[in-house]
Amino acid sequence: MMRFAYIKFLYILIPLFFLAFIYNFFFKNVVIYRYSLAAYLARRVQVFPYFRTVFFLIRMLILGVLAFLILKPQLPDRRSQINVEGIDIMLLLDCSGSMVCFDDLQDRRSRMEIAKKEAINFIEQRDADAVGLVVFGNGALSACPLTHDKAILREIVSKLDLGTMVDERSTLLAHGMLAALNRLKKTNSLSRILIVLTDGQPSMNDVPIHLPLSIAQEMKVKVYTVGIGSEQGGYSFGPHGMLMSEGAQLNEQLLQHIADQTGGCFYRARNAREMHEIYRDINQLEKRTMPVNLYARYYDVFEPFLWFVIFLVMSELLLSLFVWKTL
Numbered sequence: 001m002m003r004f005a006y007i008k009f010l011y012i013l014i015p016l017f018f019l020a021f022i023y024n025f026f027f028k029n030v031v032i033y034r035y036s037l038a039a040y041l042a043r044r045v046q047v048f049p050y051f052r053t054v055f056f057l058i059r060m061l062i063l064g065v066l067a068f069l070i071l072k073p074q075l076p077d078r079r080s081q082i083n084v085e086g087i088d089i090m091l092l093l094d095c096s097g098s099m100v101c102f103d104d105l106q107d108r109r110s111r112m113e114i115a116k117k118e119a120i121n122f123i124e125q126r127d128a129d130a131v132g133l134v135v136f137g138n139g140a141l142s143a144c145p146l147t148h149d150k151a152i153l154r155e156i157v158s159k160l161d162l163g164t165m166v167d168e169r170s171t172l173l174a175h176g177m178l179a180a181l182n183r184l185k186k187t188n189s190l191s192r193i194l195i196v197l198t199d200g201q202p203s204m205n206d207v208p209i210h211l212p213l214s215i216a217q218e219m220k221v222k223v224y225t226v227g228i229g230s231e232q233g234g235y236s237f238g239p240h241g242m243l244m245s246e247g248a249q250l251n252e253q254l255l256q257h258i259a260d261q262t263g264g265c266f267y268r269a270r271n272a273r274e275m276h277e278i279y280r281d282i283n284q285l286e287k288r289t290m291p292v293n294l295y296a297r298y299y300d301v302f303e304p305f306l307w308f309v310i311f312l313v314m315s316e317l318l319l320s321l322f323v324w325k326t327l
Contacts, residue, residue: 002301005072013067017060024056051324055316062312065305073305074298087191088130088146090180091119094198094228095135095160097168098249101199101234104271108235111228112162114272115197120154122279132183133157136176138167138203145183170203177212177223184221192221195282196258199228201251209254216262223262224282225255230270 099112109117123131131153132146143165144156162168177196184192194216202209216223227250252268259266269275 001076003074003076003298005074005298007071009067009070013070017064017067020060020063051319054324055320058312058316062309062316065309065312069302069305069309073301075301076298087193088132088184088187088189089126089192090132090134090146090184090194092134092136092176092180092194092196092198093119093160094171094173094176094200095137095162095166095168096171096198096200097137097162098171098200098234099168099228100162101229101236103228103230103234105235107272109272111199111234112160114275115228116157116160118272118275118279119157119197121276122283123150123153123157125283126150130187130189132180134176134180134183135160135165136172136179137162138170139172140176140179141165142179142183146187170205171198171200172206173198173202174207174209174212177209178207178215181212181215181219181221185219192219193264194221194223194262195226196223196255197226197228198250198255199234200249202254209258213258213261221262222264223258224264224267225259226267226269226275226278227252227255228269228275 093115095112099115100110102108102110127150130146130148131150132142133144133153133156135141135143143160144153147153173196177194180194184194229250233249252266256266258264265281267274267278267281269278
């Protein structure tokens with residue numbers, strides 16, 4: 001697919017083109033010539049009232065193509081496809097209501113804010129891996145399938161908020177695991193992992209945990225569980241901004257059991273620093289060689305567009321010399 005090496009120039013070029021159109025059609029004054037022999041000249045000069053618009057559009061098209069070339073369009077060299085180290089990773093993020101709490105009085109960012117920030121940092125470090133996202137609360141939703149497009153995945157994670165994608169009034173952990181495993185089963189990768197981040201006890205209406213565990217074992221998916229929150233519980237803001245203490249609800253034994261049964265690891269994240277260290281440890285996971293659409297070389301595409309610009313310039317010149325002769 002075509003890419004642009006200098007795509008940021010669009011922030012300058014698009015406003016300039018917009019202003020040029022606005023000026024030409026709304027603010028530009030038409031020049032009127034007055035001659036003493038106007039009647040005599042009118043019989044000898046053939047006037048086309050809209051030729052100026054035609055010339056203007058030709059010139060804007062020329063400038064548009066030149067602006068396109070400034071962006072430096074490039075195509076990948078198909079012969080330069082390379083093999084990279086990569087695995088398939090699904091992130092499973094708890095979006096229940098307790099994620100609004102915070103655990104450090106010196107850092108009052110919510111558990112959700114910290115989880116999102118560290119998840120984005122982790123995604124940025126996994127350039128060669130396919131990463132996807134599932135969120136769960138009172139239900140589960142696949143927010144992003146496995147993808148190598150880290151920009152769109154970072155955008156989705158950054159816009160996550162409690163109550164926007166799933167109902168936050170429950171913690172259906174097993175439902176979330178089933179949705180994430182369903183995404184992983186459609187891949188051909190031999191190395192697949194699931195990273196679970198939660199701060200609560202699964203709700204009573206959740207399906208039995210042995211169901212996703214048996215599927216993960218059959219698919220040979222490693223599950224890394226991360227329990228968010230301190231042993232003493234967290235804090236939240238109550239009515240009128242009052243600081244309220246929340247009791248600890250994390251089922252540490254369950255998360256340890258999930259990790260042990262699938263060959264993964266269990267971590268406890270009590271604050272933002274520990275969360276960062278956990279992602280750093282997970283980032284050292286085993287890798288395997290797999291082909292993806294990454295290319296080492298690109299070549300510039302400019303010659304056909306340059307000939308098109310030359311054609312437009314010559315067209316304007318011929319029209320002004322032989323078709324629409326003006327004073």
